[in-house]
Amino acid sequence: MSSTPQILSLAQWMHGAPWRLALQHALQRHALVWVTRGQARVTVDGIRRGVGVHNALAIPAGTLFSLELGPQCFGLVCLIPPGGPTLMPDRPQHLRIREVHTQMELTALLDAMQRESNHPRDFSDEALGAHAQLMTVWLRRAMIAHEAPDRPNAAHRLVAAYAAMVARDYQSPMLMADYARDLGVTPTHLTRSCRQCCGLTAAEILTQRSLHAARVMLEDGGDSIRHVAVQLGFRSAAYFSRFILHHTGQTPSALRKSAATKKAA
Missing domain, CATH: 1.10.10.60 (Homeodomain-like)
Structure with a gap:
């Protein structure tokens, strides 16, 4: 498994086969999903939730989940190898980002990662890693600002x-x-x-x-x-x-x- 973070559209992540996301499974890497259009349903750790525009999902490596994309759903996913310098939360997170500037910050980071991935240059691996670290700083700040989730029953x-x-x-x-x-x-x-x-x-x-x-x-x-x-x-x-x-x-x-x-x- 590569130590470099990977950025994909949700369609690329699915590899043309909806079952790859829609069936229950777990990843070897952490995933940060950012939905920018349409609707989806996610089941993480056996709990199903609706996912809408400007929702961010953090799914730690080894977590059982499935993702069912609606017909107009579009977004990006960043896949991060565990054990490296990029810190991800230990537990799944579902954040609904309402502040426009916070939405724009994450979109800009992911767009920069896409440019590095689609048009590799010298030190692109380092740039991808640096952007991924900034992305998880964004995530941790958003978690602090987000409403505390209800206690599980x-x-x-x-x-x-x-x-x-x-x-x-x-x-x-x-x-x-x-x-x-x-x-x-x-x-x-x-x-x-x-x-x-x-x-x-x-x-x-x-x-x-x-x-x-x-x-x-x-x-x-x-x-x-x-x-x-x-x-x-x-x-x-x-x-x-x-x-x-x-x-x-x-x-x-x-x-x-x-x-x-x-x-x-």
């Missing part, structure tokens, strides 16, 4: 804990009921809480995370289908193939071939 705390476990353990053969047991609740209670917080059942959250990982490995990687199934905790390649067919309408091999054809076009 019991359902939110439970679902956030479940989302963190799914992000960490989705490659294990654990079932939703196993997660519920480890959280000290019944599967019914966990499912009810998930529905309340994001409109998905607990099983759907786990399924989406596994499906996202499977599609990435099949469409972007070269491992055998059997090896992909083993890595994701499926008890057999046949069961994995039925899982992919059920959720995509294609077999794993057909899905891989279709993705390769689109990339070659």
